[in-house]
Amino acid sequence: MAGIKNGDDFRDGERFKGASLLQKLCLGLGAGGTILFFVLRYATPANTGAMSYSWLFAVVFFLSLAVGGLFWTMLHHATNSGWGTVVRRLMENLAILIPVLFVVALPLLISSVGFRDALWEWFPLRAATLSHSHEEAVKEQAEYVAERKAGIDKAKQEVAQAKKDLAELSSPSPGHRFYMEREITSLEKKASALEAEDLSDEGAISTLTDKHFLHSEALLYKKRGYLNESFWWIRQLFYLVVLGGIAAVLRSWSVKLDKDGDPRWFRWMRRWSCGLLLPFATAWTFLVFDWLMGLDYAWFSTMWGVYLFSGAAFGSMAFLIILLTLLRRAGYLRKVVTMEHYHIMGKLLLAFVIFWAYIAFSQYFLIWYAHITEETKFFITRNTEFWNTYTIAFIVIGHFFVPFTALLIQGWKKKPRILFGISVWCLLMHVLDVYWIIMPDRGPSLTAHAEKVQMLIPGAWVYDVLAFVSVAGIFGYFLLRMLRSASLYPCRDPRLDESLNLVN
Amino acid sequence: MSTSDHSKKELFGYLAQFEDATALYHAAEKVRDKKFRRWDVHTPFPVHGMDHAMGLGKSWLSVLVLVGGVCGSLTALGLQFFTQVSLYPTVVQDKPTNLFTIPAFFPVTFELTILFAAFATVLGLFTIIMLPRWNHPLFNSPLFSKFSNDAFLLHIEARDPKFHHEKTREFLSEVGAARIEEINY
Numbered sequence: 001m002a003g004i005k006n007g008d009d010f011r012d013g014e015r016f017k018g019a020s021l022l023q024k025l026c027l028g029l030g031a032g033g034t035i036l037f038f039v040l041r042y043a044t045p046a047n048t049g050a051m052s053y054s055w056l057f058a059v060v061f062f063l064s065l066a067v068g069g070l071f072w073t074m075l076h077h078a079t080n081s082g083w084g085t086v087v088r089r090l091m092e093n094l095a096i097l098i099p100v101l102f103v104v105a106l107p108l109l110i111s112s113v114g115f116r117d118a119l120w121e122w123f124p125l126r127a128a129t130l131s132h133s134h135e136e137a138v139k140e141q142a143e144y145v146a147e148r149k150a151g152i153d154k155a156k157q158e159v160a161q162a163k164k165d166l167a168e169l170s171s172p173s174p175g176h177r178f179y180m181e182r183e184i185t186s187l188e189k190k191a192s193a194l195e196a197e198d199l200s201d202e203g204a205i206s207t208l209t210d211k212h213f214l215h216s217e218a219l220l221y222k223k224r225g226y227l228n229e230s231f232w233w234i235r236q237l238f239y240l241v242v243l244g245g246i247a248a249v250l251r252s253w254s255v256k257l258d259k260d261g262d263p264r265w266f267r268w269m270r271r272w273s274c275g276l277l278l279p280f281a282t283a284w285t286f287l288v289f290d291w292l293m294g295l296d297y298a299w300f301s302t303m304w305g306v307y308l309f310s311g312a313a314f315g316s317m318a319f320l321i322i323l324l325t326l327l328r329r330a331g332y333l334r335k336v337v338t339m340e341h342y343h344i345m346g347k348l349l350l351a352f353v354i355f356w357a358y359i360a361f362s363q364y365f366l367i368w369y370a371h372i373t374e375e376t377k378f379f380i381t382r383n384t385e386f387w388n389t390y391t392i393a394f395i396v397i398g399h400f401f402v403p404f405t406a407l408l409i410q411g412w413k414k415k416p417r418i419l420f421g422i423s424v425w426c427l428l429m430h431v432l433d434v435y436w437i438i439m440p441d442r443g444p445s446l447t448a449h450a451e452k453v454q455m456l457i458p459g460a461w462v463y464d465v466l467a468f469v470s471v472a473g474i475f476g477y478f479l480l481r482m483l484r485s486a487s488l489y490p491c492r493d494p495r496l497d498e499s500l501n502l503v504n
Numbered sequence: 505m506s507t508s509d510h511s512k513k514e515l516f517g518y519l520a521q522f523e524d525a526t527a528l529y530h531a532a533e534k535v536r537d538k539k540f541r542r543w544d545v546h547t548p549f550p551v552h553g554m555d556h557a558m559g560l561g562k563s564w565l566s567v568l569v570l571v572g573g574v575c576g577s578l579t580a581l582g583l584q585f586f587t588q589v590s591l592y593p594t595v596v597q598d599k600p601t602n603l604f605t606i607p608a609f610f611p612v613t614f615e616l617t618i619l620f621a622a623f624a625t626v627l628g629l630f631t632i633i634m635l636p637r638w639n640h641p642l643f644n645s646p647l648f649s650k651f652s653n654d655a656f657l658l659h660i661e662a663r664d665p666k667f668h669h670e671k672t673r674e675f676l677s678e679v680g681a682a683r684i685e686e687i688n689y
Contacts, residue, residue, distance in 0.1 A: 410562065
């Protein structure tokens with residue numbers, strides 16, 4: 001009751017200044033690291049495969065933070081929340097980095113860099129199978145067409161013969177006549193069906209190519225409606241437009257609200273966030289299907305999208321707490337953010353520790369129990385050699401039991417310093433979770449045709465660190481730029497009073 | 505209101521009414537600072553920060569819930585390991601019957617943890633607030649029935665060691681009580 005804050009005292013907002021040295025450092029690390037990484041890529045072409053996984057790891061990790069930021073922004077609007085108005089701008093600044101990260105992801109998508117075919121084996125496999133099938137089709141084409149034409153001629157002769165038979169009958173009974181006519185109709189149908197087949201050069205080759213494709217790679221053939229290059233590019237565009245577009249629109253409205261205080265922006269943000277949650281979820285789900293589940297095109301899990309979503313929301317909340325604490329340590333947001341905001345963010349972090357574990361375990365549990373060869377592959381890889389220890393230490397204990405136990409304690413969630421420590425741990429575990437999702441596939445994939453299949457590529461971790469630092473630098477640079485470009489909290493939001501005086 | 509009318513009855517305490525939530529909040533802060541222990545406030549809606557104004561510590565309930573939850577986990581795990589692993593090893597879908605059967609036991613463990621924690625919450629809450637009971641002296645007051653409508657009330661019990669027949673009444677008027685009632689058993 002005492003000391004109620006009036007939102008009118010905070011209408012000027014708070015501008016982020018300083019940290020210019022850090023921003024330059026980030027730019028240097030980002031640009032220098034990226035240049036070094038791609039110089040290494042072209043200097044040592046033998047390592048292209050190993051390096052492609054490194055870049056994917058770094059991009060997916062930072063993209064998950066940005067997508068998590070977008071999720072928290074949209075959730076905030078969709079539920080008409082008041083608590084987090086003072087920290088919402090941080091979420092928006094995180095989300096707006098999605099387009100930047102799509103640019104960073106371009107080397108993965110453009111096939112000439114060599115990363116795409118190394119990561120997603122279905123690209124080269126499909127191309128090879130198609131060209132092989134095409135060759136076979138060309139060889140068989142002439143014979144096939146002749147065979148089909150002979151078939152058509154034969155069918156036509158049968159029709160003519162039947163008609164002749166009918167005409168020759170002197171006085172058929174009505175039943176016999178009816179029977180004969182029906183026979184003629186069915187033979188005519190058969191002949192016209194045979195004639196309908198496209199027996200031009202193109203048509204015959206296409207039919208034969210499909211046949212050979214099915215025979216040599218049945219699974220890829222059955223999935224050809226989804227796993228083909230043109231649809232793949234359409235999807236990538238869809239992800240960029242949906243995720244990047246929502247982030248850009250929501251942030252621009254929010255910044256406009258800062259300037260003119262027109263409640264229309266506030267209403268629009270709330271209204272659109274509900275409906276846009278569906279395309280948002282679709283885009284992220286299929287993005288991780290394409291980028292991560294696609295690492296092994298034979299493997300599938302229907303929980304994959306929600307698993308990556310829970311990790312993204314969790315990692316993003318941990319990152320927001322860290323960012324908030326660092327900003328406060330540097331002297332910003334001290335008047336607007338209180339222990340109560342920390343408490344709520346800590347509670348959300350706890351909720352998402354549990355949600356993540358629930359999804360991760362459910363996925364494991366179903367695959368473990370069902371024991372289907374295509375599905376168990378994922379966990380068998382992650383239970384082999386080094387990865388077994390890794391899974392137990394980091395995914396089971398580090399990612400769930402440690403933060404779960406720590407966050408259960410109410411007092412710790414109210415102490416920014418302790419919550420900061422827990423968040424650093426959580427973010428580290430999110431890094432290790434993304435690493436665990438991508439890297440176990442690297443050794444077996446790249447050494448599949450070698451004498452001995454290896455679980456790990458020796459020395460490849462250096463590229464992982466380099467890629468991570470490079471993308472972190474780019475991410476940090478643009479994040480600092482975004483923090484600078486507007487007030488640190490939405491200063492004219494109608495819910496500002498409520499958020500300032502938050503009590504749990 | 506003279507006290508002599510009720511001299512034969514035993515005093516339960518004073519019930520004071522305040523104008524609004526703000527007045528009650530500040531009064532609660534002063535009662536807290538006077539180190540009264542047996543007192544409470546009654547409002548038509550939850551008042552944010554009232555626990556702080558009353559100087560209430562953290563509730564014991566969360567400890568009880570934790571104990572309930574841990575008991576639930578241990579019960580479920582014990583029950584399943586004993587019956588499915590040691591007493592009568594049950595092989596399902598070629599799964600092992602040893603420590604590594606544990607994924608199969610998680611759903612039940614999860615459920616029992618929540619069930620026991622929920623029981624601990626409900627029963628613990630009732631124990632802490634000492635419910636159920638047949639009656640309460642506060643119900644003798646017609647004023648008290650208004651707390652769920654529009655009255656902001658505060659009562660101090662006579663059992664409180666700091667309680668004094670006159671001084672406490674004066675104190676309540678000082679902190680801004682609009683109306684003070686005596687409540688008897």
